[in-house]
Amino acid sequence: MKIAIIGSGNVGAALGAHWAAAGRSVVFGVRNPAAEKAQAAVAKAPGSRAATVAEAAAEAEVVVLTTPWGDATKEALDACGDLAGKIILDCTNPVNQTFDGLSLGLTTSAGEQVQAWAPQAKVVKIFNTTGSNNMENPDYGGRGATMLYCGDDPVAKETAATLAAEIGFEPADVGPLTQSRFLEPLAMLWISMALRYGYGREIAFQLLRR
Numbered sequence: 001m002k003i004a005i006i007g008s009g010n011v012g013a014a015l016g017a018h019w020a021a022a023g024r025s026v027v028f029g030v031r032n033p034a035a036e037k038a039q040a041a042v043a044k045a046p047g048s049r050a051a052t053v054a055e056a057a058a059e060a061e062v063v064v065l066t067t068p069w070g071d072a073t074k075e076a077l078d079a080c081g082d083l084a085g086k087i088i089l090d091c092t093n094p095v096n097q098t099f100d101g102l103s104l105g106l107t108t109s110a111g112e113q114v115q116a117w118a119p120q121a122k123v124v125k126i127f128n129t130t131g132s133n134n135m136e137n138p139d140y141g142g143r144g145a146t147m148l149y150c151g152d153d154p155v156a157k158e159t160a161a162t163l164a165a166e167i168g169f170e171p172a173d174v175g176p177l178t179q180s181r182f183l184e185p186l187a188m189l190w191i192s193m194a195l196r197y198g199y200g201r202e203i204a205f206q207l208l209r210r
């Protein structure tokens with residue numbers, strides 16, 4: 001499975017390192033493949049490489065969106081070219097500029113907007129409800145943090161769950177892509193707890209069942 005990770009920042013680098021270690025083909029799609037940030041991500045993901053967004057997306061079956069919300073994500077999707085039939089793992093959160101709320105939500109979501117921007121792709125919302133530190137290391141006392149995900153295509157969701165499990169998360173399917181309306185506020189809850197309300201970043205949500 002060929003994976004294009006669009007963006008080589010906190011989230012892109014953390015995810016890419018795991019998948020490269022698991023033997024996946026990983027290409028970081030970035031604006032400047034020679035830039036220090038892109039090369040640092042490549043160094044953390046042995047066997048990976050950096051390319052333009054168009055090159056990375058063209059050869060990938062799975063495109064992982066790890067760009068800032070808004071124009072950046074729209075621009076990145078446009079730069080990807082034809083995404084028909086490809087799986088998009090949307091990790092974005094529509095966090096506002098003051099980092100204390102969301103710029104859209106509850107009656108729609110970034111996940112649904114991504115699907116509208118790339119109507120022929122199969123979008124799964126995933127890797128948005130926890131910090132990149134937990135993507136680097138999801139282990140909490142021998143158990144993986146829960147990774148909630150949603151989407152409308154069963155095969156795309158299965159792929160997303162496989163890739164989450166490879167990182168060490170416990171994946172949990174929470175339903176159709178409209179559930180992004182609730183996953184994105186949950187991300188805001190994690191952000192506010194971690195950064196404003198005293199918990200710090202070494203926290204993660206765990207789904208309990210009985």
Ligand SMILES: NC(=O)c1ccc[n+]([C@@H]2O[C@H](COP(=O)([O-])OP(=O)(O)OC[C@H]3O[C@@H](n4cnc5c(N)ncnc54)[C@H](OP(=O)(O)O)[C@@H]3O)[C@@H](O)[C@H]2O)c1
Nearest residue numbers: 007008009010011066067068069072075076092093131132
């Ligand atoms: N950080 C977290 O803990 C976390 C957790 C869950 C979800 N998220 C979400 O994941 C996304 C990425 O977060 P991050 O912390 O990884 O951000 P980041 O470190 O700032 O990295 C963002 C990446 O996107 C690239 N980018 C920006 N504009 C672009 C464009 N127009 N076209 C192509 N690439 C572009 C940047 O490239 P340049 O280097 O060229 O600027 C950079 O590689 C955000 O939507 C965020 O809300 C973050």
